Amino acid sequence: MKLPVFSSSACLRTSLTVGVLAAAALLAACGGGEGDKKVATQVAAKVNSGEISVHQVNFVLQRQQGLKPEQAQAVSRRVLEGLVDQELAVQQAVDQKLDRDPRIVSAIEAARRDILARAYADRLAEAATAPTAEDIKAYYDSKPALFSKRRIYGLQEFNIEANAEQKAALQAKIPTLRSADELAGALKAAGIRFAGRNVSQAPENIPMGFLDQLAKLNEGQWVVVATPTGLNAALLASAKPAPVTEEAAKKAIEQFLLTDRKRKLVADGIKALRGSAKIEYVGQFAAAASGPADAGNAVEAPAVTPTPPAGASDALDASALQKGLSGLK
Structure with a gap:
């Protein structure tokens, strides 16, 4: 059985209904039904010298979407068994002093900071207002x-x-070519490395900047975009109309606009905090702080975003649109 994985977003939500169902299921499983003389307890299980509480079980259950009342007892039991496995592993980790390992200490502190920062972001995002019908239109x-x-x-x-x-030569030449085979032949003759593929793409899965160019093309035309290592070129082989009505897209647009407003509120809030804070860069970062951050290499950096993270401000999240279009052919 997999050990439960706790996410920061789940830490920030409550689900009273699920909590009550889980508590009732656990108490019933422990003989806490009506007429039973046993005293109700907040302890769901004892594992060696440790305990697992009903609250811990509820915390995991809060993340389960679409949980039905009749499922509560069975799911609660599975969650509890997972927490027992987790508790056993935690106890062994402490016995082996893994909690004192500098790498583990750093990871725990990083998780704590992430949870707190996202909690603050969620608090800021709560002020976002729902989009109106006019906004959606x-x-x-x-x-x-x-x-x-x-x-x-x-x-x-x-x-x-x-x-x-x-790149300069190809940008001038590619739009004059009549087929993908012509481009492939020209690239091979020039000894230029390339990779090609045929794909079918819905617009919600295409970056907005690229989509804006595609939308202006007729079949048989090219779009060429420069990249740091060369070029991306695409021949529009076919374009089949698949319009979506405002009513069909309404929910997807509403969700996108709301999450985008949350993102902006958080960004503005953090910007204001930076403006009023005293920030001093030291050591090797002192000199670099005066210049722009290097965006040449993609790196994973801490981020403060509302939960769930919002999409880009100029594009509709693909999953949101697809959900909004479910049932349409």
Whole structure:
């Protein structure tokens, strides 16, 4: 059985209904039903010298979506068994003094900071107001490529490795080519490395900047985008109309606009905190602090975002749109 994994977003939500169901199921399983003389307890299980509480079980259950009342007792039992396994592992870790390992201490502190920061972000995000019908319509009208003029794109894509001179020549040449085979032949003749593929893409799965260019094309035309290592080129082989009405997209747009407002509230809040805080960079970071951050390499950095994280401000989250379009063909 897998050990439960606790996420910061789950820490910040409560579910009274599930909590009551879980507590009732556990008490019933322990003989706490009506007419039983045993005293109700908040302890769900004792593991050696440790204990697992009903609250711990409830905490895990709060993250279970769509839990039905008749499922509560069985799910509670499975959760409890997982927590027993976890408690046994924790006890062994403490016995072996793993909790004193500098790497473990750092990981625990990092998790604590992340939970607290996201809790504060959630508090800021609570002030976000729900979008109005006018807001939803305005967004729908502003993104015809996603909605009223939505198309399913058949693309022949090329990821091309090229130096500055080759890029300039290819950017001028590619739009004049009549087929993907012509481009592939030209690249092979020039000894330029590339990878090609044929794909079918819905607009909600395409970056907005690229989609804006695709939406203007007719079948047989190219779109070419420069990259740090060369070029991305795509021939529009087919474009099948697949419009979506405002009513069908309403829920998806509403969710996107709400999460985007939350994101902006958090960003503005953190910006205000930076403006009023005394921040001093020292050591090797002192000199670098005066210049822009290096964005050349993608790195994982701590982030403060509302829960769940919001999508980009200029694009509709693909899963949100797909959910909003469920049932449509």
